[in-house]
Amino acid sequence: MSKLKVPVTSDDHIQGDKRAPITLIEYGDYECPHCGHAYPIVKRVQKHFGDRLMFIFRNFPLREIHPNAENAAEAAEFAAAHERFWEMHDKIFENQSDLSLPMLLELAKTLRLSVPDLRNALTARQYASRVRDDFLGGVRSGVNGTPTFFINGDRHDGPFEFEDLVAALEARAE
Amino acid sequence: MPDILTPGTKAPDFSLHVTPDQKLALSELRGNPVILAFYPADFSPVCGDQMALYNEILPEFKKYGAELLGISVDGVWCHEEFTKNRHLHFPLLADFEPKGDTARKYGAYRHEDGFCERALFVIDKNGTIRWSYRSPVAVNPGADGILQALEELPK
Numbered sequence: 001m002s003k004l005k006v007p008v009t010s011d012d013h014i015q016g017d018k019r020a021p022i023t024l025i026e027y028g029d030y031e032c033p034h035c036g037h038a039y040p041i042v043k044r045v046q047k048h049f050g051d052r053l054m055f056i057f058r059n060f061p062l063r064e065i066h067p068n069a070e071n072a073a074e075a076a077e078f079a080a081a082h083e084r085f086w087e088m089h090d091k092i093f094e095n096q097s098d099l100s101l102p103m104l105l106e107l108a109k110t111l112r113l114s115v116p117d118l119r120n121a122l123t124a125r126q127y128a129s130r131v132r133d134d135f136l137g138g139v140r141s142g143v144n145g146t147p148t149f150f151i152n153g154d155r156h157d158g159p160f161e162f163e164d165l166v167a168a169l170e171a172r173a174e
Numbered sequence: 175m176p177d178i179l180t181p182g183t184k185a186p187d188f189s190l191h192v193t194p195d196q197k198l199a200l201s202e203l204r205g206n207p208v209i210l211a212f213y214p215a216d217f218s219p220v221c222g223d224q225m226a227l228y229n230e231i232l233p234e235f236k237k238y239g240a241e242l243l244g245i246s247v248d249g250v251w252c253h254e255e256f257t258k259n260r261h262l263h264f265p266l267l268a269d270f271e272p273k274g275d276t277a278r279k280y281g282a283y284r285h286e287d288g289f290c291e292r293a294l295f296v297i298d299k300n301g302t303i304r305w306s307y308r309s310p311v312a313v314n315p316g317a318d319g320i321l322q323a324l325e326e327l328p329k
Contacts, residue, residue: 002318064229064261139231144316145223157313 002142002155012056013085015046020054022152022173024165027058027138029146030073030092031066031099038147039093041162048166052173057089059134060146068099070131075104077127078118084111178281178293178308185210185297186279190267191250198243198265201301207240207327208297209320212282212290214311216248216256216266224292224314226260231317238324240296245269245276247289282308296323 008014008023026042028035046055059077061069072092079088091107092099101122108118121127138148142155149156149165152172158164179185185208189199200208213224225244228235235242244266248256253266269276274290277283282293292315296305305323309315 002316005318062226062230064263065226135230136234139234139317140321142316142318143227144314145227 001157002144004150004153004155005140006137008054008056012058013080013089014054014056015086016054017051018054020049020052022049022053022169023056023150024053024169025056025058025150027060027134027141027143027146027148027150029059029061029066029069030076031069031096032062032146033096034145035147036093036096038160039090041160041165044162045165045169048162049169049173053169058138059131060138060143060148061131061135062146070128071101071104071122072099073131073134074122074125074127075108075118077130078121079108079111079113081127082113084113087111088113178291178306179295179303180306181304183303185295185301185303186276187301188267188276188279190245190269190276192265192267193254194250198267200243200297203241204301205299207238207299207324208295209235209240209242209324210245210280210293210295210297211242212245212269212277212280212293212295214284214287214289214292215246216252217259223260225256225262225266227314228317229260229262229264231321232263234317234321235324238327240324243267245290247274247277284311287311294320296320296327298327 046053059073061073063070076088079085105115105118109115151168156168187201189197192198228242242264247269249270250268253268257266274283277290282291284291292309292311294307295303298304304327307319
Protein backbone atom coordinates (compact mmCIF):
# COMPACT_ATOMS: atom_id res chain seq x y z
CA MET A 1 0.00 0.00 0.00
CA SER A 2 1.31 3.43 -0.90
CA LYS A 3 2.15 5.71 2.00
CA LEU A 4 2.14 9.45 2.29
CA LYS A 5 5.74 10.69 2.08
CA VAL A 6 5.13 14.34 2.88
CA PRO A 7 3.90 14.88 6.43
CA VAL A 8 1.29 17.52 7.20
CA THR A 9 2.85 20.82 8.22
CA SER A 10 1.63 24.31 8.95
CA ASP A 11 2.26 25.13 5.27
CA ASP A 12 -0.66 22.89 4.38
CA HIS A 13 -4.21 24.03 3.83
CA ILE A 14 -5.96 22.52 6.81
CA GLN A 15 -9.58 22.41 7.93
CA GLY A 16 -10.62 21.00 11.28
CA ASP A 17 -8.89 20.20 14.53
CA LYS A 18 -5.15 19.59 14.20
CA ARG A 19 -5.33 17.05 17.02
CA ALA A 20 -8.15 15.13 15.33
CA PRO A 21 -7.68 11.35 15.33
CA ILE A 22 -8.44 11.08 11.60
CA THR A 23 -6.58 12.89 8.86
CA LEU A 24 -7.97 12.96 5.34
CA ILE A 25 -5.74 14.37 2.61
CA GLU A 26 -6.98 14.96 -0.90
CA TYR A 27 -4.63 15.39 -3.84
CA GLY A 28 -6.88 17.13 -6.31
CA ASP A 29 -7.13 18.90 -9.64
CA TYR A 30 -9.63 21.75 -9.85
CA GLU A 31 -10.59 20.91 -13.41
CA CYS A 32 -10.98 17.17 -12.88
CA PRO A 33 -14.66 16.16 -12.98
CA HIS A 34 -14.06 13.38 -10.44
CA CYS A 35 -12.65 15.94 -8.00
CA GLY A 36 -15.68 18.11 -8.71
CA HIS A 37 -17.81 15.11 -7.84
CA ALA A 38 -15.84 14.54 -4.64
CA TYR A 39 -16.08 18.18 -3.54
CA PRO A 40 -19.58 18.10 -1.96
CA ILE A 41 -18.95 14.58 -0.69
CA VAL A 42 -15.91 15.73 1.28
CA LYS A 43 -18.00 18.56 2.75
CA ARG A 44 -20.59 16.04 3.93
CA VAL A 45 -17.87 13.80 5.32
CA GLN A 46 -16.41 16.75 7.26
CA LYS A 47 -19.81 17.55 8.69
CA HIS A 48 -20.35 13.91 9.59
CA PHE A 49 -17.11 13.60 11.57
CA GLY A 50 -16.96 17.13 12.98
CA ASP A 51 -13.88 17.72 15.11
CA ARG A 52 -12.79 14.10 14.78
CA LEU A 53 -11.52 14.87 11.29
CA MET A 54 -8.77 17.06 9.89
CA PHE A 55 -8.96 17.69 6.14
CA ILE A 56 -6.08 18.81 3.95
CA PHE A 57 -6.14 19.74 0.26
CA ARG A 58 -3.01 19.51 -1.87
CA ASN A 59 -2.59 20.38 -5.55
CA PHE A 60 -2.22 17.76 -8.22
CA PRO A 61 -3.03 19.48 -11.52
CA LEU A 62 -2.93 17.23 -14.59
CA ARG A 63 -1.87 20.00 -16.90
CA GLU A 64 -1.77 18.09 -20.16
CA ILE A 65 -5.40 17.04 -20.01
CA HIS A 66 -6.79 19.96 -17.99
CA PRO A 67 -5.50 23.21 -19.44
CA ASN A 68 -6.96 25.43 -16.71
CA ALA A 69 -6.01 23.27 -13.74
CA GLU A 70 -2.62 24.86 -13.14
CA ASN A 71 -3.95 28.41 -13.24
CA ALA A 72 -6.79 27.48 -10.92
CA ALA A 73 -4.35 25.90 -8.46
CA GLU A 74 -2.10 28.95 -8.54
CA ALA A 75 -5.12 31.23 -8.07
CA ALA A 76 -6.09 29.26 -4.96
CA GLU A 77 -2.52 29.60 -3.66
CA PHE A 78 -2.69 33.32 -4.32
CA ALA A 79 -5.86 33.42 -2.22
CA ALA A 80 -4.06 31.39 0.45
CA ALA A 81 -1.37 34.06 0.65
CA HIS A 82 -4.23 36.41 1.55
CA GLU A 83 -5.78 34.01 4.07
CA ARG A 84 -8.66 33.15 1.71
CA PHE A 85 -7.64 29.71 0.50
CA TRP A 86 -10.75 27.73 1.40
CA GLU A 87 -13.14 30.33 0.03
CA MET A 88 -11.30 30.31 -3.28
CA HIS A 89 -11.01 26.51 -3.26
CA ASP A 90 -14.79 26.25 -2.81
CA LYS A 91 -15.62 28.88 -5.41
CA ILE A 92 -13.36 27.23 -7.97
CA PHE A 93 -15.01 23.84 -7.51
CA GLU A 94 -18.46 25.43 -7.58
CA ASN A 95 -17.62 27.02 -10.94
CA GLN A 96 -15.72 24.09 -12.35
CA SER A 97 -17.34 24.24 -15.77
CA ASP A 98 -15.54 27.51 -16.56
CA LEU A 99 -12.09 28.03 -15.08
CA SER A 100 -10.86 30.45 -17.73
CA LEU A 101 -8.67 33.35 -16.65
CA PRO A 102 -11.55 35.88 -16.72
CA MET A 103 -13.57 33.58 -14.47
CA LEU A 104 -10.69 33.12 -12.00
CA LEU A 105 -10.28 36.89 -11.85
CA GLU A 106 -14.03 37.26 -11.34
CA LEU A 107 -13.93 34.79 -8.46
CA ALA A 108 -11.08 36.75 -6.88
CA LYS A 109 -13.18 39.89 -7.20
CA THR A 110 -16.11 38.32 -5.36
CA LEU A 111 -13.70 37.51 -2.52
CA ARG A 112 -12.46 41.10 -2.58
CA LEU A 113 -9.00 40.01 -3.58
CA SER A 114 -7.02 42.28 -5.86
CA VAL A 115 -7.71 41.37 -9.47
CA PRO A 116 -4.55 43.02 -10.86
CA ASP A 117 -2.45 41.30 -8.20
CA LEU A 118 -3.87 37.91 -9.12
CA ARG A 119 -3.35 38.59 -12.81
CA ASN A 120 0.27 39.52 -12.13
CA ALA A 121 0.84 36.52 -9.89
CA LEU A 122 -0.47 34.17 -12.57
CA THR A 123 1.58 35.84 -15.31
CA ALA A 124 4.73 35.70 -13.18
CA ARG A 125 3.89 32.11 -12.15
CA GLN A 126 4.47 33.30 -8.61
CA TYR A 127 2.84 30.24 -7.00
CA ALA A 128 3.94 27.66 -9.56
CA SER A 129 6.69 26.24 -7.38
CA ARG A 130 4.28 25.75 -4.49
CA VAL A 131 1.90 23.86 -6.78
CA ARG A 132 4.79 21.85 -8.23
CA ASP A 133 6.00 20.90 -4.73
CA ASP A 134 2.55 19.57 -3.89
CA PHE A 135 2.50 17.66 -7.16
CA LEU A 136 5.93 16.09 -6.70
CA GLY A 137 5.21 15.15 -3.11
CA GLY A 138 2.05 13.49 -4.38
CA VAL A 139 3.97 11.57 -7.02
CA ARG A 140 6.43 10.34 -4.37
CA SER A 141 3.53 9.26 -2.20
CA GLY A 142 1.92 7.19 -4.95
CA VAL A 143 -0.83 9.52 -6.09
CA ASN A 144 -2.23 7.64 -9.06
CA GLY A 145 -4.88 9.93 -10.45
CA THR A 146 -7.25 12.56 -9.21
CA PRO A 147 -8.61 12.69 -6.67
CA THR A 148 -6.33 10.53 -4.55
CA PHE A 149 -7.14 10.38 -0.85
CA PHE A 150 -4.86 9.42 2.03
CA ILE A 151 -6.38 8.39 5.31
CA ASN A 152 -3.97 8.69 8.23
CA GLY A 153 -1.13 8.42 5.74
CA ASP A 154 -2.32 5.40 3.75
CA ARG A 155 -3.56 5.72 0.19
CA HIS A 156 -7.26 5.01 -0.09
CA ASP A 157 -7.70 2.66 -3.05
CA GLY A 158 -11.35 2.39 -3.85
CA PRO A 159 -14.50 4.34 -4.48
CA PHE A 160 -15.04 7.69 -2.78
CA GLU A 161 -18.78 8.07 -2.52
CA PHE A 162 -19.96 9.36 0.87
CA GLU A 163 -20.62 5.90 2.30
CA ASP A 164 -17.27 4.58 1.08
CA LEU A 165 -15.27 7.39 2.61
CA VAL A 166 -17.18 7.29 5.89
CA ALA A 167 -16.61 3.54 6.16
CA ALA A 168 -12.92 3.87 5.35
CA LEU A 169 -12.47 6.72 7.82
CA GLU A 170 -14.42 4.96 10.57
CA ALA A 171 -12.24 1.90 10.13
CA ARG A 172 -9.17 4.04 10.81
CA ALA A 173 -10.67 5.99 13.68
CA GLU A 174 -10.86 3.04 16.03
CA MET B 175 -0.44 -16.83 -13.81
CA PRO B 176 3.23 -16.64 -14.83
CA ASP B 177 5.48 -14.48 -12.69
CA ILE B 178 6.92 -11.31 -14.11
CA LEU B 179 10.65 -11.14 -14.68
CA THR B 180 12.58 -10.22 -11.56
CA PRO B 181 15.53 -7.91 -10.83
CA GLY B 182 18.87 -9.22 -12.06
CA THR B 183 17.36 -10.71 -15.23
CA LYS B 184 18.64 -9.54 -18.60
CA ALA B 185 15.76 -7.62 -20.19
CA PRO B 186 14.59 -9.54 -23.29
CA ASP B 187 15.06 -7.41 -26.41
CA PHE B 188 12.12 -6.58 -28.63
CA SER B 189 11.37 -4.47 -31.66
CA LEU B 190 7.84 -3.12 -31.86
CA HIS B 191 5.93 -0.62 -33.94
CA VAL B 192 5.81 2.82 -32.41
CA THR B 193 4.14 4.41 -35.45
CA PRO B 194 2.66 2.73 -38.55
CA ASP B 195 6.01 2.92 -40.35
CA GLN B 196 8.53 2.99 -37.52
CA LYS B 197 9.81 0.40 -35.10
CA LEU B 198 11.70 0.84 -31.87
CA ALA B 199 13.98 -1.78 -30.33
CA LEU B 200 14.87 -1.88 -26.66
CA SER B 201 18.53 -2.34 -27.61
CA GLU B 202 18.48 1.08 -29.33
CA LEU B 203 18.07 2.67 -25.92
CA ARG B 204 21.10 0.94 -24.38
CA GLY B 205 23.10 3.52 -22.41
CA ASN B 206 20.03 4.99 -20.73
CA PRO B 207 17.72 3.60 -18.10
CA VAL B 208 14.39 2.47 -19.55
CA ILE B 209 11.01 2.27 -17.87
CA LEU B 210 8.68 -0.31 -19.42
CA ALA B 211 5.06 0.17 -18.50
CA PHE B 212 2.84 -2.66 -19.69
CA TYR B 213 -0.84 -1.76 -19.37
CA PRO B 214 -4.11 -3.42 -20.37
CA ALA B 215 -5.67 -1.03 -22.88
CA ASP B 216 -5.44 2.45 -24.36
CA PHE B 217 -8.71 4.08 -23.45
CA SER B 218 -9.93 3.75 -19.91
CA PRO B 219 -12.75 5.88 -18.57
CA VAL B 220 -10.86 7.95 -15.99
CA CYS B 221 -8.85 11.10 -16.20
CA GLY B 222 -5.42 10.80 -14.75
CA ASP B 223 -5.22 7.20 -15.91
CA GLN B 224 -1.81 5.58 -15.69
CA MET B 225 -0.38 6.84 -18.99
CA ALA B 226 -1.76 10.37 -18.54
CA LEU B 227 -0.20 10.42 -15.08
CA TYR B 228 3.21 9.27 -16.34
CA ASN B 229 2.96 11.91 -19.03
CA GLU B 230 2.78 14.58 -16.33
CA ILE B 231 5.70 13.03 -14.45
CA LEU B 232 7.89 12.70 -17.55
CA PRO B 233 10.18 15.59 -16.53
CA GLU B 234 11.00 13.70 -13.31
CA PHE B 235 11.89 10.53 -15.23
CA LYS B 236 14.06 12.63 -17.57
CA LYS B 237 16.10 13.85 -14.60
CA TYR B 238 17.46 10.31 -14.40
CA GLY B 239 17.95 10.22 -18.18
CA ALA B 240 15.29 7.53 -18.31
CA GLU B 241 13.19 6.70 -21.36
CA LEU B 242 9.60 5.70 -20.74
CA LEU B 243 7.88 3.21 -23.05
CA GLY B 244 4.22 2.29 -22.74
CA ILE B 245 3.29 -1.13 -24.11
CA SER B 246 -0.11 -2.68 -24.73
CA VAL B 247 -1.61 -5.06 -27.27
CA ASP B 248 -3.46 -2.19 -28.95
CA GLY B 249 -2.54 -1.48 -32.57
CA VAL B 250 -0.57 1.52 -33.80
CA TRP B 251 -3.67 3.38 -35.01
CA CYS B 252 -5.29 3.08 -31.65
CA HIS B 253 -2.08 4.21 -29.93
CA GLU B 254 -1.94 7.19 -32.28
CA GLU B 255 -5.46 8.27 -31.33
CA PHE B 256 -4.82 7.72 -27.62
CA THR B 257 -1.57 9.69 -27.80
CA LYS B 258 -3.39 12.60 -29.44
CA ASN B 259 -6.27 12.45 -27.00
CA ARG B 260 -4.06 12.49 -23.89
CA HIS B 261 -1.28 14.69 -25.37
CA LEU B 262 1.26 12.00 -24.54
CA HIS B 263 4.92 12.92 -25.01
CA PHE B 264 6.40 9.44 -24.87
CA PRO B 265 6.15 6.44 -27.22
CA LEU B 266 3.48 3.77 -26.99
CA LEU B 267 4.52 0.43 -28.44
CA ALA B 268 2.13 -1.96 -30.12
CA ASP B 269 2.59 -5.53 -28.87
CA PHE B 270 0.15 -6.47 -31.58
CA GLU B 271 1.61 -9.12 -33.87
CA PRO B 272 2.20 -11.78 -32.71
CA LYS B 273 -0.18 -10.52 -30.07
CA GLY B 274 1.36 -10.05 -26.65
CA ASP B 275 4.65 -11.66 -27.71
CA THR B 276 6.78 -9.15 -25.81
CA ALA B 277 4.52 -9.15 -22.77
CA ARG B 278 4.82 -12.95 -22.65
CA LYS B 279 8.61 -12.70 -22.58
CA TYR B 280 8.34 -10.46 -19.52
CA GLY B 281 5.70 -12.65 -17.87
CA ALA B 282 3.30 -9.75 -18.18
CA TYR B 283 0.59 -11.25 -20.39
CA ARG B 284 -2.84 -12.24 -19.12
CA HIS B 285 -3.68 -15.32 -21.15
CA GLU B 286 -7.18 -15.54 -19.77
CA ASP B 287 -7.95 -11.96 -20.83
CA GLY B 288 -5.77 -11.52 -23.88
CA PHE B 289 -4.14 -8.30 -22.74
CA CYS B 290 -1.14 -7.10 -20.72
CA GLU B 291 -0.81 -6.99 -16.98
CA ARG B 292 -0.25 -3.65 -15.32
CA ALA B 293 3.44 -4.40 -14.93
CA LEU B 294 6.38 -2.06 -14.52
CA PHE B 295 10.05 -2.69 -15.21
CA VAL B 296 13.01 -0.42 -14.62
CA ILE B 297 15.95 -1.48 -16.77
CA ASP B 298 19.42 -0.09 -16.20
CA LYS B 299 21.64 1.39 -18.89
CA ASN B 300 23.23 -2.00 -19.53
CA GLY B 301 19.94 -3.73 -20.18
CA THR B 302 19.44 -5.51 -16.86
CA ILE B 303 16.12 -5.38 -15.02
CA ARG B 304 16.66 -3.63 -11.69
CA TRP B 305 13.07 -3.41 -10.43
CA SER B 306 9.75 -4.89 -11.42
CA TYR B 307 6.25 -4.67 -10.07
CA ARG B 308 2.87 -6.07 -11.00
CA SER B 309 -0.19 -4.19 -9.88
CA PRO B 310 -3.72 -5.59 -9.76
CA VAL B 311 -5.26 -4.71 -13.14
CA ALA B 312 -7.79 -2.38 -11.54
CA VAL B 313 -5.21 -0.45 -9.51
CA ASN B 314 -3.12 2.23 -11.16
CA PRO B 315 0.27 1.75 -9.46
CA GLY B 316 1.28 5.42 -9.60
CA ALA B 317 4.94 6.32 -10.06
CA ASP B 318 6.48 6.23 -6.59
CA GLY B 319 8.01 2.78 -7.15
CA ILE B 320 9.52 3.80 -10.49
CA LEU B 321 11.11 6.94 -9.06
CA GLN B 322 12.57 5.08 -6.13
CA ALA B 323 14.01 2.42 -8.44
CA LEU B 324 15.56 5.09 -10.67
CA GLU B 325 17.07 6.74 -7.63
CA GLU B 326 18.66 3.48 -6.54
CA LEU B 327 20.23 2.69 -9.93
CA PRO B 328 24.02 2.57 -9.80
CA LYS B 329 25.33 5.73 -11.43
